Amino acid sequence: MSKPVILLGSGGHARVLLDMLRRLDIEILGITDPHRLPGGEHFGVRVLGDDSVIRAYAADGVALVNGIGSLPGDAGLRANLYQRCVVQGYRFHTVVDPRAFAAGDVQLAEGVQVMAGVIIQAGTEIAENCIVNSGAIVEHDCRIGRDVHIAPGAVLSGGVELGDKVHIGTGATIIQGIRIGSGSVVGAGSVVTRDVGCKQIVYPPRSHIQDLQQD
Numbered sequence: 306m307s308k309p310v311i312l313l314g315s316g317g318h319a320r321v322l323l324d325m326l327r328r329l330d331i332e333i334l335g336i337t338d339p340h341r342l343p344g345g346e347h348f349g350v351r352v353l354g355d356d357s358v359i360r361a362y363a364a365d366g367v368a369l370v371n372g373i374g375s376l377p378g379d380a381g382l383r384a385n386l387y388q389r390c391v392v393q394g395y396r397f398h399t400v401v402d403p404r405a406f407a408a409g410d411v412q413l414a415e416g417v418q419v420m421a422g423v424i425i426q427a428g429t430e431i432a433e434n435c436i437v438n439s440g441a442i443v444e445h446d447c448r449i450g451r452d453v454h455i456a457p458g459a460v461l462s463g464g465v466e467l468g469d470k471v472h473i474g475t476g477a478t479i480i481q482g483i484r485i486g487s488g489s490v491v492g493a494g495s496v497v498t499r500d501v502g503c504k505q506i507v508y509p510p511r512s513h514i515q516d517l518q519q520d
């Protein structure tokens with residue numbers, strides 16, 4: 306039986322997690338958000354207050370779920386909140402949507418979130434506080450650093466290595482064996498065929514838009 310959960314944050318990512326937690330039949334004590342009135346309801350869940358309210362709960366009596374999303378170059382808020390809570394002795398749930406697939410020997414560290422439709426193949430290791438978002442594919446033997454966001458529909462081929470705080474944009478494709486350094490961003494729709502250093506950004510080709518020829 307898993308511990309009751311406090312969900313940190315109340316935006317879009319939190320909403321998806323909330324739906325997953327309900328389907329997993331995990332008890333939700335409430336959500337935290339400094340911008341919402343404590344005692345009220347949001348998404349049908351009690352608003353507890355800002356993040357400091359967590360300390361009213363014994364660390365061994367609750368688990369946390371990090372509902373803060375992560376956008377390119379802005380993994381900081383999510384990563385800092387995670388780290389702050391861990392230092393205070395709190396533990397994070399690792400959550401896997403029932404409609405995701407992870408091979409038997411896949412290693413998911415604390416706080417990893419695997420959303421619906423994801424496939425993670427054999428031998429892959431994913432470090433703390435990562436999001437593998439809806440419909441992404443992480444092939445065999447990948448090594449994923451901490452605080453990484455693999456956005457919806459992205460594909461990592463076999464043996465890809467990502468450093469910490471990497472953002473792989475929606476629908477991006479990384480071919481086999483590629484290494485991407487910490488803090489880098491791969492733009493939505495990119496096809497990455499060469500290694501990427503630390504704190505670099507990969508832009509995909511842009512769509513060309515023009516008026517249709519008139520008859």
Ligand SMILES: CC(=O)SCCNC(=O)CCNC(=O)[C@H](O)C(C)(C)COP(=O)(O)OP(=O)(O)OC[C@H]1O[C@@H](n2cnc3c(N)ncnc32)[C@H](O)[C@@H]1OP(=O)(O)O
Pocket residue numbers: 376377438456457473474475490491492493494495507508509510511512
């Ligand atoms: C559930 C969820 O929603 S999770 C969220 C998932 N979201 C993502 O993964 C988004 C990933 N982010 C991107 O792809 C971003 O656009 C980035 C990081 C590549 C670029 O961001 P910025 O440097 O801020 O670029 P900016 O938005 O200023 O655009 C600069 C130019 O590049 C173009 N551009 C930006 N991103 C892309 C892209 N992915 N593909 C093609 N062209 C792009 C813009 O249209 C713009 O073109 P213009 O100068 O002709 O107007």
